[in-house]
Amino acid sequence: MSDVILELRNICKEFPGVKALDNVSFDLRKGEVHVLLGENGAGKSTLMKVLTGVYHPNSGEIVLHGNKVSFQTPRDAQLARIAIIFQEFNLAPNLTVAQNIFLGREPKARSGLIDRAKMVRDAQEILDFLKVKIDPNAKVETLGVAHQQLVEVAKALSIDSEILIMDEPTATLSENEISALFDTIRNLQKRGVSIIYISHRMQELKVIGNRITVLRDGQTVGTCEASEVTLDELIRMMVGREISKVRTRTENTAREETALEVSHLSQGNKLKDVSIRVQRGEIVGLAGLVGSGRTELAQAVYGITRRDSGDISICGEPIQNPTPIKCIQRRMGFISEDRKECGLALNLPIRVNVTHAGLKSIFPGGIVDVRRERKLAEDYRAKLRIVTPDVERNVVNLSGGNQQKVVLAKWLSTDSAFLVFDEPTRGIDVGAKEEIHNLIRDLAVNGVGILMISSDLPEILTLSDRIYVMREGRIVHEIEQVTSETTQEEIIAYATGGAEQ
Amino acid sequence: MSAIKKHLDTLSRLAVLIVMFVLLVLVSPSFGTLTNILNVLRVSSLTLIIATGIALCMLVSGIDLSPGATIALTSILFGRYFQMGHSTGEMVFGIAGILAVSAVIGAANGFCVAKLSLPPFLATYGIQQIVRGLAYLLTNGLVYSGFTEQFKFIGGGSILGIHTPIIFAAILLIIVGFLLNKTTLGRRIYAVGSNRESARYSGINVTGTLMMSYILSGLIAGFAGIVYTSRLNCAEPTIGAEFAQQAIAAAAIGGISFKGGHGNVFGIIIGALMLTLITNGMTLLGIDSDWQVGATGVIIILAVLIDRNTAKKKV
Numbered sequence: 001m002s003d004v005i006l007e008l009r010n011i012c013k014e015f016p017g018v019k020a021l022d023n024v025s026f027d028l029r030k031g032e033v034h035v036l037l038g039e040n041g042a043g044k045s046t047l048m049k050v051l052t053g054v055y056h057p058n059s060g061e062i063v064l065h066g067n068k069v070s071f072q073t074p075r076d077a078q079l080a081r082i083a084i085i086f087q088e089f090n091l092a093p094n095l096t097v098a099q100n101i102f103l104g105r106e107p108k109a110r111s112g113l114i115d116r117a118k119m120v121r122d123a124q125e126i127l128d129f130l131k132v133k134i135d136p137n138a139k140v141e142t143l144g145v146a147h148q149q150l151v152e153v154a155k156a157l158s159i160d161s162e163i164l165i166m167d168e169p170t171a172t173l174s175e176n177e178i179s180a181l182f183d184t185i186r187n188l189q190k191r192g193v194s195i196i197y198i199s200h201r202m203q204e205l206k207v208i209g210n211r212i213t214v215l216r217d218g219q220t221v222g223t224c225e226a227s228e229v230t231l232d233e234l235i236r237m238m239v240g241r242e243i244s245k246v247r248t249r250t251e252n253t254a255r256e257e258t259a260l261e262v263s264h265l266s267q268g269n270k271l272k273d274v275s276i277r278v279q280r281g282e283i284v285g286l287a288g289l290v291g292s293g294r295t296e297l298a299q300a301v302y303g304i305t306r307r308d309s310g311d312i313s314i315c316g317e318p319i320q321n322p323t324p325i326k327c328i329q330r331r332m333g334f335i336s337e338d339r340k341e342c343g344l345a346l347n348l349p350i351r352v353n354v355t356h357a358g359l360k361s362i363f364p365g366g367i368v369d370v371r372r373e374r375k376l377a378e379d380y381r382a383k384l385r386i387v388t389p390d391v392e393r394n395v396v397n398l399s400g401g402n403q404q405k406v407v408l409a410k411w412l413s414t415d416s417a418f419l420v421f422d423e424p425t426r427g428i429d430v431g432a433k434e435e436i437h438n439l440i441r442d443l444a445v446n447g448v449g450i451l452m453i454s455s456d457l458p459e460i461l462t463l464s465d466r467i468y469v470m471r472e473g474r475i476v477h478e479i480e481q482v483t484s485e486t487t488q489e490e491i492i493a494y495a496t497g498g499a500e501q
Numbered sequence: 502m503s504a505i506k507k508h509l510d511t512l513s514r515l516a517v518l519i520v521m522f523v524l525l526v527l528v529s530p531s532f533g534t535l536t537n538i539l540n541v542l543r544v545s546s547l548t549l550i551i552a553t554g555i556a557l558c559m560l561v562s563g564i565d566l567s568p569g570a571t572i573a574l575t576s577i578l579f580g581r582y583f584q585m586g587h588s589t590g591e592m593v594f595g596i597a598g599i600l601a602v603s604a605v606i607g608a609a610n611g612f613c614v615a616k617l618s619l620p621p622f623l624a625t626y627g628i629q630q631i632v633r634g635l636a637y638l639l640t641n642g643l644v645y646s647g648f649t650e651q652f653k654f655i656g657g658g659s660i661l662g663i664h665t666p667i668i669f670a671a672i673l674l675i676i677v678g679f680l681l682n683k684t685t686l687g688r689r690i691y692a693v694g695s696n697r698e699s700a701r702y703s704g705i706n707v708t709g710t711l712m713m714s715y716i717l718s719g720l721i722a723g724f725a726g727i728v729y730t731s732r733l734n735c736a737e738p739t740i741g742a743e744f745a746q747q748a749i750a751a752a753a754i755g756g757i758s759f760k761g762g763h764g765n766v767f768g769i770i771i772g773a774l775m776l777t778l779i780t781n782g783m784t785l786l787g788i789d790s791d792w793q794v795g796a797t798g799v800i801i802i803l804a805v806l807i808d809r810n811t812a813k814k815k816v
Contacts, residue, residue, distance in 0.1 A: 062773045304702070328704035345695035347762055356692050356703040361686045366685050412705065 001217045005030050005194060006163060011050055011060035020046045021057070022218045028163065033185060033195045035205050035226065039238055039457070039492075043070035044198050048165050051196075052077040052084050084165040085157035089148050093141035096458060099122035100140050101155045127152045130184050130297070147176035153184060157193075164188065165196045183206050202231050202498040214238055231498040234488075239457070239488040255281040258316060259418035259449025260332075262301060265310030270296045272473040273308070280449040283440065283480075285464030287457065287491045293473040294453045295337055298420045302327050302334045315417050325451070328357065332418035335407055338457060339400075343407040346396040350388060351377040353395055353406050358414040380409035385435065401432030408439065418449040425459060437463060457488040469494040502764070506757045510756050512770045521778050539664065540775070541781050546670035547729060549773040551748035552755075553677050556722030556769050557714045559752055560681075561694045562761025563621035564616055565715065568722035568748065570633040570739035571606050575599040575726035577636045578734030580645025592652055596615030606632055607719020609710065615711035625715075634740035643790055646735035666728050673721065678766040690714060694761030741792040751776050754805060775804060 006028040013021040021043050028034050036044050049055045051062065053071030054230060057314060063070050071077045077084075091100050098120045099106075107122065109115040124271050140148060149169060156164050156479050170178045182344035184207060185195060191448030199205060205212060206226050214221040214237040221237045260278040265271055278284045286294045298305045302312075312319050314330040324334070338344035344353055354377045355362050362376070363369065377391040384405040395406055404424070411419060421440065425433040440463060444450055454460050460467060461482065469477040469491055477494035479486055493496065528531040528585030558565040606628065613624035660667045681687040689710040692700040694737045701707050725744075730736055754771025757764030779800045783793045 265811060302557075324702055324704045325706060334702055336702055341696075342698045344699055345692050348695050352691065355688065356700070356705065359688055359705070363685050368683050368685055368688060370683065384547055438804065 003030050004028065005065055006051075008047070008051065008064040009061045009063065010407070011042065011047065011167075012058045012060075013046055013050055013055060014058050015046065017407075020218050021050065023060075024215065024218070024220050026213055026220065026223075027192050029210075030112040030194055030195060031189050031192050032210040034196050035209035035212040035214055036215065037205065037234060037238060039455075042215040042238075045167070045216055046196070046218075048167065048184050048196070052082060052165070064440055065273045081161050081164055082163040082165070083159060083161035084167070085149065085152040085156060085169065089152055091140045091151060094139060094210060095254070096137050096139055097127075097143070098136040099133055100151055101126065101136075101158050101342065103155075105159070108363045111409070115419050122158070123154070123326045126157050129157070129186065132180075146173050146180070149173070149181070150184065153188075157188075161193065163194050165198070167198045169197070170199065170201060178204065197253075202234065202496040205234070206231075220428060223453075231493075234497070235489050235492050235498055239492055255279060255447060256259070259314070260301065260451060261311075262297075264309045265297070265300060265307055265312065265358055267296065267300050267305065267307045271300060271471050274473070274475055276451075276468055276472075277476060278449045278451050280315075281444055281447045282465050283444045283452060283463050285453075285460035285467040286451060286453045286470065287460050288495050290455065292495065293472040295422055298334065298451065298453060299497060300423055302332070304419070314482070328414065329417075331415070331417040333357065333411035333414055333419045333422045334402075335411060335424060337426070339403055339407050343410075344403060347394055349394055350381070350391040350406055354380060354391075354409045356415055357410045361414060367377070376413055377409070380405075380412065381453035384409055384439070401436075402435070404428055404432070404436065405409050408436070408491050416448065418451075419443065420451045420453070422453045423455065424452065425456065427438040433459075457491055459487060461486060461488065467491065471495055471497055504584070504599060511765065511767050511771070513755060514754075514768060515774075518771050518775055518778070519803055521775065521782070523772060523803075525778065525785070527633025527784045529743055529782070531792065532785050536605070539662070539667070539783070541777050542667045543664040545666070545777040547665035548744070548747050548751050548776060549670045549770065550666075550725045550728065551722060552751040552769050552773055553673055553746050554718035554725075555748050555764075556587055556757045556764065557677070557678070557690065557696075557716050557721075557747065558610075558621065558625075558750045559749075559757045559759060560690050560761055560764060561711055561714045562697070562759070563711070563714065564625060564749065565685055565718045565722075566611060566625040566745045566749075567606060567610060567629040568718070568725065569744035570629040570636065571603050571719060571722035572726035572729055572740050572744060574606075574632050574636040575603055575637075575723050576730035576733075576736040576740065577639050577645070578602060579727070579730055580648075581639060586685070587760065589651060590648065596727055600720060603719045603726065604716055605719070605720070607716040608703065609705045610714030610719065611712035614725065615708045627708040633738065640736075640738050644735055644737045648734055652731050653734055655799065656728040656732070657734070664795075666732065669724075669728055674766050674770065681766065686713060691762050694763075696762070700728060747776065748803065754801065776801070 004027050005339065008024065008026040011021050011024045012019070024043065026047065033182060038044050038048070038291045046055065050057050052075050053074045062071070069080060071080070092103065095103070100117050106114045107118045120136045125190055127134050130150060130153060133138040134143065134147055134149070134150065140151060143151065169181060173181060185286055188195065197209060209226040211223060211236065212226050212229060214234065216238060258277060259280045260276070262277070263275045265274040277285070285295070288294050289473060296305065299305045299313055300321060303324055303326065311312055312322055312326060314332050317328065317330050319326055325374065327334070340346060345356065351374055355373055375393060380386065381388065381391055386398070386402050386405045386409070388402065395403055403440045424440065425436055427437070437459070440450060452460070464482050467479040468475050471494065479490065531537060547692065548734055554568060555565045565762070579595050579599055583591060583598065600768050608629050610625050613619045613628065614621045630652055654665065656666055660668060689700070689705050692703065692705055693710045697707055728742070733740070751772035752764070753759065755764065755768030756769070757768060779797050780793060783796060790797065
C-alpha cells in the first residue's frame with residue numbers, strides 16, 4: 001500500500017493578482033483514497049486542474065511512476081490514465097449509457113462503422129464489475145444523479161484509469177446512494193485504482209479516506225493518516241489561526257420592525273423546515289457550504305423558485321406566492337450571486353442598468369426622463385466610485401468589482417428596506433471588497449435589514465450581527481450575538497456536521 | 502467622442518448606405534432625381550413599417566413571421582365587410598376593426614411565446630399559417646376591389662408631393678423611436694432582450710413585456726395592411742407572402758440583433774433603404790429581373806460582411 005505512484009512537487013500557480021497555489025506538494029499511493037480538504041478557494045480545484053493538464057504550473061513538477069511528466073492538455077492526462085469526475089458531469093444527456101462510456105472511442109467493426117453490439121457488451125461488463133444495475137441502452141437523461149455519476153466512473157474505468165479524481169462526489173447524493181458509492185470506491189481500491197477524493201463533508205472523510213491533505217489559501221497545511229486525526233484538528237487546519245477577527249461594528253442598530261420572517265419553509269430536499277428572521281437595521285449572516293441551501297432559501301423567498309410549504313413575510317406583510325415583482329413592492333431587493341446571469345444586462349449602458357429594478361418607482365408615469373436617469377447614474381457612479389469613463393459605457397466593459405457596484409446602484413435606487421446579498425464580494429479585488437463592506441454597514445445603520453450569504457467566513461464574522469448556519473437544507477445553528485470571541489471553527493463545525501461527532 | 506463610439510455600428514451601416522447611394526448616382530444619372538428618391542422611399546416604406554414591428558419582437562430575442570399573413574387577412578376582412586362603406590364613419594370603423602383583429606393576432610403570438618414558452622420562430626410560423634388559412638376561407642376565391650377614393654388616399658395619395666406611405670412610416674418610426682428610448686416599456690423591452698433572467702430578478706414583468714412586443718408587432722402589421730390594401734386597391738389572400746422575410750432581413754441588416762437587446766430605429770431605416778436601393782439600382786441599370794433576384798442575395802451578403810468588418814475594426 002505504500003508505493004507512491006504520483007507525486008506533485010512544489011507546485012506554484014499564479015493568476016494575475018492571485019497566487020492560487022503556493023508551493024503545494026501532494027503524493028498518492030497505489031490503491032489509496034487520498035482526501036483533499038479545504039475551504040472554497042483553498043486551491044483544491046486549481047491543483048486538480050494542474051494535475052489534469054487544464055492549467056500549466058508556473059513552477060514545480062509532476063512525477064508519475066518515477067518519471068517527470070508535463071501534461072499539455074487534458075487529453076495527455078487521460079492517456080496517462082488519469083481521469084477526473086467533476087461535480088458537473090460531462091455526459092451527453094440524450095445519448096445512451098454505452099455511447100457515453102465510449103464517447104469518441106467507440107469500438108469499430110471491420111467495416112469502419114461503430115460496433116454497437118460490442119460497445120453494449122463492453123459497457124455491460126464494466127457496469128457488472130461496478131455491481132450496478134444500469135441498462136447500457138438507457139439514455140443518460142433518464143438516470144438519476146447517482147447513476148449518472150456511476151456512468152462517469154464507468155467511463156473512467158473504460159479508459160483503464162489508474163488514478164481517479166472525484167470532485168465532491170457525494171454533494172448531491174442521498175445516504176443510500178453514498179454508501180453504494182463507497183462500495184464502488186472500495187471495489188476500485190481492490191483493483192489497484194488510486195483515488196483523489198475532494199470533499200467538504202467531515203463525517204465521510206474518515207469513513208472512506210486513508211489519508212487526508214489539507215489546503216489553505218493555496219498552501220499545504222499538512223497531510224495526516226485519516227485514522228489518527230480528529231475532526232477538530234482538521235477544522236483547525238482548514239481555517240488556520242492567524243486570521244484576525246476585526247469587528248468594526250460597535251453598536252447593534254437592530255430595530256423593532258421585522259424585515260424578513262420565514263417560518264417552516266420547505267422545498268423538496270433542498271430546504272427542510274427553515275425558519276429565520278431578519279430585523280431592519282440588522283446584518284444577518286447565512287453561512288454554510290456550497291449546496292447547503294443558502295441560495296435556495298433566498299431564491300424561494302424571492303419567488304425565483306416555488307416553495308412547498310411555509311410562511312414568508314417581508315417588512316411585516318405576508319406574501320402568498322412570492323414573485324420578484326411582489327417582493328420589490330414590499331421593498332425587498334436581491335443582489336444575486338451570479339451578476340452576469342441574474343444581475344445585469346451586460347450589453348446595455350450603466351445608465352440604463354441602474355434604473356432596471358426601480359423603473360416603476362422612479363418613472364411612475366411610464367415616461368423615462370433620460371436626464372434624470374443620467375443624473376441618478378452619475379450620482380451612484382460618484383457615490384460608489386464606479387470606475388468608468390462615463391455612464392454610457394456598456395456594463396460588459398467594466399471589471400468585476402465595478403459591475404457589482406452597478407448591481408448595488410440598481411438596488412440602492414429602489415429604496416429597499418430589506419436586501420439579500422448573495423456572495424457580495426466573490427471574485428472582487430480587495431479594494432472594492434472593502435468598499436462594498438462599508439456600504440453594507442452604512443445600509444444597516446440606515447435601517448435596512450440585510451441577509452448576507454457568504455462563503456467567505458472572515459466576511460461573515462466581521463459584518464454580521466447574527467449568523468445562521470445551514471447544512472443539507474436545514475438551519476443547524478444560530479449564533480445569536482456575534483462577538484470577537486465567535487470563531488470560524490464554530491461555523492465550520494456546524495456547516496460540515498463536524499460538531500455532531 | 503463617446504457618442505460616436507456608441508453609435509459606431511449605426512454609423513458604419515450609414516457609411517455603407519451612402520457608398521451604395523453614391524455609386525448608384527455615378528452609374529445611373531436618373532438615380533439621383535427627386536422623383537426616383539421619393540420612389541425609393543415609397544417602396545421602402547412598407548418594408549420599413551413591417552420591419553419596425555418585427556424589430557420589437559427581435560429586441561426581446563424573438564421573431565415574428567406572421568405580418569404577411571396578418572396583412573392578407575386584415576385586407577380580406579376589410580374588403581369583405583367594409584368595402585361597401587362609402588361614408589367616412591364606416592371607413593373609420595373598418596380601420597378600427599383591422600387594428601383590433603391584428604392586435605388579437607399579435608396577442609396570440611405573444612401568448613404562445615410568453616405563456617406557453619414556445620420557440621418564437623415556430624409559434625409565429627404556426628399562427629401565420631392559421632391566419633393565412635382564415636384569409637383563404639373567408640375569400641372563397643374572390644378578389645375584393647374598388648374601394649372608396651377616401652380609402653385609396655391612405656396608401657396611394659400624397660401630401661405636398663410626398664407619398665402618404667412615406668409619411669405614415671415616418672410617423673410610426675417617431676412613435677416607436679420614442680417608445681424605445683423614452684418610455685419604461687422601451688427600457689423593459691431592452692432589459693428582457695438583453696438578459697431575461699436579470700430582468701426577472703429586477704422585478705420586470707417579463708411575460709407582460711413579451712406580450713406587449715408581439716401585440717405591437719401585430720398592430721403595426723395591421724397598420725401596414727391598411728396602407729397596402731389602400732395602395733393596391735384590392736384584397737386577396739395571397740398577398741404579402743414575402744413581407745416578413747424581407748422585413749426581417751431589413752431589420753437584421755440594420756443591426757437589430759437576433760439575440761435581442763441590441764439595435765435602434767435608425768438601423769431599421771438604413772436596412773430597409775439598403776434593400777430597396779439594391780433592387781431599384783439594378784432596375785435602373787437595366788439588369789434583367791430574373792438576374793435581379795439572385796444578385797440581391799449576393800449584394801445583401803456582401804453588405805453585411807462589409808458592415809461587420811468595418812464595425813469590428815473601429816471598435
